[in-house]
Amino acid sequence: xxxxxxxxxxxxxxxxxxxxxxxxxxxxxxxxxxxxxxxxxxxxxxxxxxxxxxxxxxxxxxxxxxxxxx
Numbered sequence: 001x002x003x004x005x006x007x008x009x010x011x012x013x014x015x016x017x018x019x020x021x022x023x024x025x026x027x028x029x030x031x032x033x034x035x036x037x038x039x040x041x042x043x044x045x046x047x048x049x050x051x052x053x054x055x056x057x058x059x060x061x062x063x064x065x066x067x068x069x070x
Contacts, residue, residue: 002062002063002064003026003062003063004026004027004028004029004030004033004060004061004062004063005022005023005026005060005061005063006022006023006026006027006033006036006037006040006058006059006060007020007021007022007023007058007059007060007061008020008021008023008040008044008055008057008058009021009055009056009057009058009059010049010053010054010055010056011053011054011056012051012052012053012054013052013054018053018056019053023036023040023058027060030060030062033060034060036058037058037059037060038058040055040058041055041057041058044058
C-alpha cells in the first residue's frame with residue numbers, strides 16, 4: 001500500500017526558518033490530496049500564525065510500499 005501525506009510548509013519571514021505540518025486525516029487518493037492542497041493553499045494565502053509563520057506551500061508526499069515494510 002502506498003502512503004500519502006498532505007504537508008503544509010510554513011516559514012518565518014526574513015529568517016528562512018521553516019516547519020512542516022502534517023495535515024490530518026491523511027488523504028486516501030492522489031486526487032484528494034491535490035484537491036485538498038489547492039484548497040489549503042488558497043485558504044491560507046497571506047495569513048500568518050501566532051508565532052509569525054507564514055504558509056509557503058501545501059504539498060503531497062508519496063511513499064512506496066517498500067517504505068511501509070521498514
